Amino acid sequence: MRPDQFTRLNYSHCGPHGLSEGERIVLWMLRQWVTARVLGQEPGARLSREAGTLVSPRVAAAFILMMTAIEGQVRRPLCVSAPCCKGYAEDEQRLVTACGVCPASPEMAGRLLEALVVMPESVTVSARFLNMALSHEGKALPMRFDEPETPVAPVKRPTLH
Template identity: 75%
Template sequence: MRPDPFSENHLNHCGPVGLADGERILLWMLRQWVTARVLGEEPGQRLSKKAGALVSARVATAFILMMSAIEGQVRRPLCVSAPCCKGYADDEQRLITACGVCPASPEIAGRLIEGLVITPESVTVMARFLNAALANDGMALPMRFDEPEVSASQTRPPTLQ
């Protein structure tokens, strides 16, 4: 039987080099959410089972609330990288960056996600709550206002839609 590529053991291999712990956790949880949808599972239950050893109940709840808000008003399917991909799909980067910048600039956070959802204000409120929950657990998100450097050897990752 093959190991689950979204298990806690694969967290360190999730996403590009240079992500902060909080960013890597968010990316891992986002990919867990998408995996659950693809497999026909309830994402909240999957996260509750798999994330318990990694994050507090507060972080998991905040993430579930944010994703529920996104799904309730999504404009188009989110583009999310394949399991354990070292890359960072555009939608993943937008959501995680929005979570990081929302305490300093809800306007920038809203602009980052306005193409993904109908009313970015409600998602921005959830992202701010998620940011605070991560900070409370010692995994504060950096406020990145620029895009990470990508080496010329990296190619676009396969995505799930």
């Protein structure tokens, strides 16, 4: 399957077993963002179109805001799995978990994001906005403060950088 065909897959096929619908949406949008970068496309336009239709324009705008904040201060290239991958890369886990915990514990979200960005505060604020947008659509992110009963192993390949 070519990278440009991944948009035909919706978020329900994204990521490992046990993720909530909201977590799958965030993971799918992250992978769509990276796919757009790899293809030389403008990711904001792609997500406005794809996520705006599939989820909502508000969620798409919140995610675009968060990714713009991340890209403006990223420490290193993010390690993100291919769009069709059932695995879950460590950077994906950090970002999705930070989005979930930021309303209850911005400090914990900041600690999760420190490995990815220089100043996690701005990303934490935009992650909270994304969480609120998802909640408004009935797809709130869970607050995962503890380890899952069956840990999800990070995937090393295939990745897109």
